[in-house]
Amino acid sequence: MQFKHPEILYFLFLLVIPILVHLFQLRRFKKEYFTNVKLLKELQIQTRKSSKIKKWLLLATRLLLLTCLILAFAQPFFEAKDTTNKGNELIILLDNSFSMQAKGAKGELLKRSIQELLEELPENQQFSLLTNSEIFWDTDIKSIQKELQNLEYSAMPFQLDYLINQVETKKKNTKKDYVIITDAIQSESKKALDLAEQNVVYFIQPEAENKNNVSIEKVLISQVLDQFYELKISLNAFGETDLEVPLSVFSNNKAVAKTIAKFENQKTEISITIPKNDFHGNISIEDNSLSYDNDYYLSISKPEKANVIAIGNSDKNNFLSRIFTSDEFNFQSTELATLDYNKIENQDAIVLNELEDLPTALGTTLKSFYEKGGNVILIPNAKNAPSLLNGFAKNFGGLSYSQLTTSVKQITKINFSHPLYQTVFEKKVTNFQYPNVKESFGLTGITNILQYEDNAVFVGSTTNRLGTFYAFSAPINKQNSNFQNAPLIVPTFYNMGQNQGKTGVNAYTIGENEKLILETILAKDEVISIKNKEYSFIPMQQILNAKCKLSFGDYPEKAGNFEVIKGNQSLSKISFNYPRTESDLTQVSTSSFEDFTKVNNISTVLNDIASERTSNEIWKWFIIATLLFLITELLIQKFVK
Template sequence: MQFKHPEILYFLFVLVIPILVHLFQLRRFKKEYFTNVRFLKEVSIQTRKSSQLKKWLLLCTRLLLLACLIFAFAQPFFNAKDTKNTGNEMIILLDNSFSMQAKGNRGELLKRAVQDLLENTSDNQRFSLLTNTEAFWDTDIRSIQKELQSLSYSATPFRLDFLLNKVEAKKQDVPKDIVIITDAVNQNTQSTDKLNDQNPTYCIIPKAENKNNASIDKVVINQHSDDFYEIKVDVSAYGDLQSEVPMAVYNGTNLVAKTVITFDNPKKSILFNLPRKDFHGYVALEDNSLNYDNTYYFSISKPEKSNVMAIGEADKNAFLSRIYTSDEFNYKSTVLTTLDYNTLDKQDAILLNELKDIPQALTTTLKAFYDKGGTIILIPAAETSVQNLTGFLGNFGISKIGPLQNTSRQVTKIAFNHPLYQTVFEKKTDNFQYPKVNTSFTVGGNSARILSYEDQSPFLSAVTNKIGTLYLFSAPINKANSNFQNSPLIVPTFYNMAQNNPKTGIAEFTIGDNQSMILDVILSKDEVVTVKNEKSDFIPTQQILNNKIKLSFGDYPEQSGNYAITKGNNSLKNISFNHARTESDLSLQNENIFNKYTKTDSIATVYNDIHSTRTASEAWKYFIIATLLFLLLELLIQKFVK
């Protein structure tokens, strides 16, 4: 026990006074004569004994009373259990990712956590609070009350290691109390590596009562006819969804189609037929769990013809005219000697069909065309030298080309998940009429394999810079060398390679993937295009490419929805944005990674724990109580002890 004012203990010498008073009474006694004291002798002896007992009791009581009073004024206390962390700064890390939309026993997890902070944090408590996207440094609860109440859900996942790095950069070498509020969905053990054992860490892990959830993952055009699109909506079920889930398709605000989903499998694909015209809307489902993944926005523009040019001998290009028909393509065939280089920039796809030599001028032009978002399809000729092929393909990141092999090889593997074939096959199949080749080159490097031989080497591969694509065949496909032209793969392969998705496909982007698109528009020097809807707008990063413009969206927009690309007051194109479905599976909660830290159920428990372990125990009040008790005891002795 220690004292805040130990100098007051000198007053304990005052205890000598009552001792002197009781031991040396200064009164003089008078003698009184009685006629007969014989009868008083026994009474006198008894009275003297009881009087001495009373005096000793009063002496002890008064000494203890004065001693307790002096101790109380000296303010005794006991040291706190945790004295080394008394000056720690409080850091609160609050998860506001989409998974915190889940409902617990008192409502949505994020809203309940915010309410807990508002109700149990005192006005004089200083702290720093960081969410997935925002930071409030050295503040108090009253200053950020409005911001917390309006805190929105973020598509940015809760990255504990990232937030801890951010805190350390701002509060380097400062002792801290870390409070983590998260549902621990999609968290791994690596995320806690940045936690310092020297900083006390408290974890509040709110739990969802219902972990069942349905999510719309993707919308693609499955096939189309002259009058209709058939769209495929991919849906995932997490947990055990027993009830039927309604789903509807809206073009703007107009209901187009409606159905009900029964999840007999975790993955379902729902088909809808839409009129083949401009579409700017969304597909939505209704469940009782997360909201962010219940709506998928997408836009389909009126189909425009893709411009395709084939460079090669006329007889070898003949099969292409049957694929690139005039109703969907502006197809042109030319030989290399009569090629007009000025027309290349106007194409969407350029096909090099068995050129014996690729000139350097054409290589330079095609590299610029690729960088601007164009599609190049290369079919090598048997007479092409490896050196010439290597020189051309090196510009696109493919540097490993082996010599021509005169060995018959059969294509045996299809990359069904590649965008080229995603809408071609309803399911994977092994019973297929695979093509074969008689001679072929060996292609190495990091290109994506689309069609492969038995030894897993590529027959058809691709490289991309996210806006442009180069498709490479490893063998000539003329009828003398291959039966590929007679294969069922020939039409969907070349058709899909030449299709320009911005012109004919679904215009839909995932927020945060930093995706880009090419738009046919001519801008003056100071002009910019804007992406906007009724609620928000932003200016994307844009690069002028002659008669086109490259738009990069970065992490924008912040909210999913249907948007329009505008130039001034003119709308150029409708596009849509969706959040990545990374938070949909609530069963991925991994709270075990916080087992070695202090887990609590509310912020109030955190404050109480810190206060109880770091606050000295005051003992003066107990001495005041003892003083009052001894005062009462003295009164009782005076009254009842004779």
């Protein structure tokens, strides 16, 4: 037992006073003898003995009363079990990602977690609260009540390491109590182990009762008809797959098509046709789970003609003129010697068709063109030395050519997931007519698109997220290959020649820092903004001669349809969608939280901290004892004779 004011214990010397008073009053009785009065003598002895007992009882009671009173003022206590963490700061990390929309036993997981914080945290409790999108430092629950009640779901996933870094940057060299509230969907952490070693960490995991969910993953134009667009809509079902989900297509808030999506397994694709008009709307489904992934926003405008230049022998370029037709492309064929370098920056794709020489000036110009969003297609010449090809290719990444080999190879494998072929095949093809080549270079360090039977690369690509560099490993003239006669050549070169900004399809994913190239000239201090009726933001923008590159970063915060505005002029329609990282509610990962103390609610945390770190003050019991001894003294005075 310890005392807050041990100096008051010196008053225990005052106990001498009642002892002295008692001894002063305890005088000897004078003996008086009476003859023949035996009964009276016995009564006198009995009264004398009772008087001594009463006085000793009063002395003991008064001594105990004063002792308890002095001890009470000294404020005795028993020390807390955990004194080292008594001054810890309380840090609450709250997950407000879209998976917290799921419903638990008491409602939506996020709203229920917020309600518990509002109900259980004392008004005088100081803490800091961090969510995926909001931060509140050194506050109390009353100060942020409205902000918490209005807290919206965030497209950003719950990143524990990022939030820990935020706390450590703000509050260095302070001991902390962490309370982590998350459903642990797609949650991984590299810092969790260190966090548990250096701090006290509690883990609260709200759990969803219904883990079934359907999401729209992607929407593409699979075919352009005379009067219609054919859309291919990809959907995922998580949990139960024996489902039928209503699907609607809206353009400018008007329904243009409806159907039912049926699932036989986890994934399904729906094809639906819409009128061939400008489309600025969304595809929507209805399910009884998460709502954030039920809408996919899409903008379609009339495609612009892509500008393509083929550099090489005019005879060898003839097959390209039959692919890049005048109704969809502005195609030019030119010899290297007559190439006008000033025209390159206005193109969308450049084809280098079996050039015997690859000048350094051409490589430098095409590198700049590639960095501004252009596509470069390299078809090697059998006479090229690998060193020449590698010196040119280093402008576009880490790919590498090796020596030419003379052996017939069949092209047998297609990368169906590559963006070049995403809208080409309705299903995977395994028995197509195999083209072949007679001579080919080795090609490594590049994403494969088409492969030979020995898994070597025939066509590959690399990208900077704006432009794309496509490289062939072999010449495709008719003497070396029959690839020009294969059906695969048309979609391959057609899609290589397309510029993303001119296809007419504008749909981006929030948080992936995607970019858009616009052909527009900005005056000094002029900026481009992205707007809709509810929200607007100004993206990062870079002027590239007669073009402007827009970088969206983590914006906008909400998915929807937007317009690209320059001054009062609308340059383009554009749409943004949330990433689908939170759609699968079965992907719970708690391995990172195993070293934390798992509790059911915030009140358990507060009670645990209070019981472990609060000293057990017992001065109140000494006050009660003082009162009891006072009452005891009064009773002795009254009833003991």
